[in-house]
Amino acid sequence: MDCVACGSSExxxxxxxxxxxxxxxxxxxxxxxxxxxxxxxxNHAQYPSDVIALVVLWRLRYRLTLRDLAEMFLIRGIVFSYEAVREWEAKLAPLLADELRRRRRGKGGARSRRWHVDEMGYPGLG
Structure with a gap:
């Protein structure tokens, strides 16, 4: 890992x-x-990165409301406000969208840009 301040590898x-x-x-x-x-x-987030990423992914994937997400995690013992979800989404959604666009164009290292799932649920490249 290189230094974030000077870029040195020392x-x-x-x-x-x-x-x-x-x-x-x-x-x-x-x-x-x-x-x-x-x-x-x-960088200055109070919560672990994996929790924040999970909240944003659930928000985008399942179209849950901000308050629903806060309540779902409250049941699991993680307390944050719906405003925190809004801030996390504003920070991470553009980055996720850029990454998905990059992968869709075939620059993510995949062998093929198309895929399908057969009757048994096994993915295959097309």
Whole structure:
């Protein structure tokens, strides 16, 4: 992993982790310390990245309301407001859309751009 401040590859991993469990790093060149999420859209997010991604994917895929998502995760013990869902969606939806467009054009490493599922539910390339 390169340094997010100076771009140097002289980086060492620190033994401690963040409160959310992310790895910490220290640049030998500029002495900056950072973690796995530094320099990303979710850098200062209070919640783990996988929870945020799951919320946004469920919002986009199943068209759930903001309040429904907050309530669904509240039942699971994760408390956030519907406004947080709105902010996460605004940050991540354009990135997800760009990635899906890139993969649809065949630049994602897939062998074929078309696929189908047969009667047994097994995907096959077409």
């Amino acid at each position: 980086v060492t991993e620190r033994p401690e982790r963040t409160a959310q469990g992310y790895r910490r790093f220290r640049c030998r060149t500029c002495s900056k310390q950072y973690n796995e999420r530094s320099g990303t859209v979710l």
